[in-house]
Amino acid sequence: MLNVAFVNVNYECSAEGSRIISSHLKRAGHRVRMIFLTKHAGSEFDGRDLKDLPDLLKGMDLLLVSFMSDTYLRALQVTRFVRKVLPRLPVVWGGVHATVAPEQCLADVDYVCRGEGEEAALEFCDRLAA
Numbered sequence: 001m002l003n004v005a006f007v008n009v010n011y012e013c014s015a016e017g018s019r020i021i022s023s024h025l026k027r028a029g030h031r032v033r034m035i036f037l038t039k040h041a042g043s044e045f046d047g048r049d050l051k052d053l054p055d056l057l058k059g060m061d062l063l064l065v066s067f068m069s070d071t072y073l074r075a076l077q078v079t080r081f082v083r084k085v086l087p088r089l090p091v092v093w094g095g096v097h098a099t100v101a102p103e104q105c106l107a108d109v110d111y112v113c114r115g116e117g118e119e120a121a122l123e124f125c126d127r128l129a130a
Contacts, residue, residue: 002061002129007035009067009074017095018066021121030125033060037078045077053078054085062128064121065109066095079108092124 006022008015015036022032035056037049057063063082067075079091093105094113102112113120 001029001031002125003031003033003059004062004064004125005033005035005057005060006064006066007037007078009037009065009071009078011038011071015066017117018064021064021066021094021117024118024122025125028122028126030129037074044073045081050078050081053081057082057086057089060089062125063089063091065091065093066117067093067097068095069097069100072097076108090128092121094121 002025004025006018008018015034018034022034025032033056035053037045065075065078075093075097079093082089082091090111091109092111092113093109094117098105098112099114102114105112111124113124
C-alpha cells in the first residue's frame with residue numbers, strides 16, 4: 001500500500017479524471033490525498049499558495065500531478081517547489097499535456113503517464129509498493 005498525493009493545478013476543482021484514478025487506487029488499498037491548487041486563469045502560484053504543501057505531502061510515497069497544456073507552468077512550478085522541499089518524493093505527471101509532450105515532461109519529473117491513467121496508475125502503484 002502506498003500513500004499517494006494527487007495535486008490538481010487546473011482552474012477548477014472538477015478534476016473528473018483525477019477523481020476516477022483516486023477511486024481506483026483507493027479500492028486497491030492505496031491511500032490517496034487529493035490537493036486542489038486552483039487559481040484564476042492565467043495566474044501562477046506564489047509562495048502563499050504553496051506554503052502548506054510540505055505539510056500536506058509529509059508521509060507520502062508518491063506525487064501525481066495531472067494537468068492540461070494551459071496549466072503546464074503551474075505543474076512545473078509545483079514540481080520545482082516540491083523538489084526543493086522533498087527531493088526524494090517521486091513525481092508522476094499525467095493528463096493531456098503529458099500525453100502530447102512526454103519528452104518535455106520527462107525533463108522535470110521521474111515518470112510520465114500517457115493516455116488514460118486508471119489502470120496504468122494502479123499497476124504503477126502496485127508495483128512500486130511491492
